Amino acid sequence: MSVNTLERRQAAGLERYTPENPPPPLNHMPKVLLASSMLALAVVAAHIGKLDITALYYLAFQIIHPVKHFWDNLLDKHIPIMSKADWTYWRHSAGRDVPEGLLGGCLAQFIVANPYKKPLKPINRLDRIEHKFGVPNVKYREPLNGRQVAFWWVYVSAYALPVMIVAAGAIRYFNVHSLQHVAPTMTYADKIKALWTDDYGNVIVGLLASFVFGRRPMKKVALDVQHRFAQRRKNAGKGVRFYDPPPFRALLHDLDASSAVPITPPAWENVMLVTVSTLIVAAAIFGYIVLTVIAKQ
Numbered sequence: 001m002s003v004n005t006l007e008r009r010q011a012a013g014l015e016r017y018t019p020e021n022p023p024p025p026l027n028h029m030p031k032v033l034l035a036s037s038m039l040a041l042a043v044v045a046a047h048i049g050k051l052d053i054t055a056l057y058y059l060a061f062q063i064i065h066p067v068k069h070f071w072d073n074l075l076d077k078h079i080p081i082m083s084k085a086d087w088t089y090w091r092h093s094a095g096r097d098v099p100e101g102l103l104g105g106c107l108a109q110f111i112v113a114n115p116y117k118k119p120l121k122p123i124n125r126l127d128r129i130e131h132k133f134g135v136p137n138v139k140y141r142e143p144l145n146g147r148q149v150a151f152w153w154v155y156v157s158a159y160a161l162p163v164m165i166v167a168a169g170a171i172r173y174f175n176v177h178s179l180q181h182v183a184p185t186m187t188y189a190d191k192i193k194a195l196w197t198d199d200y201g202n203v204i205v206g207l208l209a210s211f212v213f214g215r216r217p218m219k220k221v222a223l224d225v226q227h228r229f230a231q232r233r234k235n236a237g238k239g240v241r242f243y244d245p246p247p248f249r250a251l252l253h254d255l256d257a258s259s260a261v262p263i264t265p266p267a268w269e270n271v272m273l274v275t276v277s278t279l280i281v282a283a284a285i286f287g288y289i290v291l292t293v294i295a296k297q
Contacts, residue, residue, distance in 0.1 A: 046207070048281070053287070075090070100206060113222035
């Protein structure tokens, strides 16, 4: 492990374990079991992200009739710059399909982020530029501030947006996958299946963008938020729970074994973590209701 990596970990009070010698359960868990458990948790998180976008899209563009009418005809009638078919494609792609994959991939990274995976590379010029402009960068040890945590999705979207636009445009141009919609006569099982199969090309674009282009700021955000939750759990005197991902369990074990003085986070941090987590779960539940109940009416 590099000296810079060791210094960063010592500053965080995590000096006992290293990527070469991770804490339990990472130090004894078979790689196949670790990978399969992380994949299962990532799929659940990605599903939640897709349901969240379904709920947000419905609340933003489907409930109020004037808003729905304006949105459905925005760039083909109100601002006539494309055909009805093209606008139908782009409003579904930009408003639902691509964001579903992007948010799903980001939530999955919150689960699979592993601070013990490998040592950090030396800071380069791009890292320094990002740090200067406040872009989350995993190579810098200081915790993110409230603005960086609250607007993580802005940074991820900014990195992923150019490639998502190009890829979605290519899909439309080459007609890779035609639009399909949830039909009112579909069964519940069919609607859940359609969540992953309808316009899968654009969903995959968003998913890949979150893990490739959006991962640069997202990795720091995921590790930072993971550490905040672990510190909050330690401060509350609570231990590992059965549903905790292996890296999170390892982080809790590391914090318990470290010599660092317990950190008391500001009140806004606890409120934000609990509120956002609750809203994510609530939106996913409502998104499921939209798919299986409201869309059936």
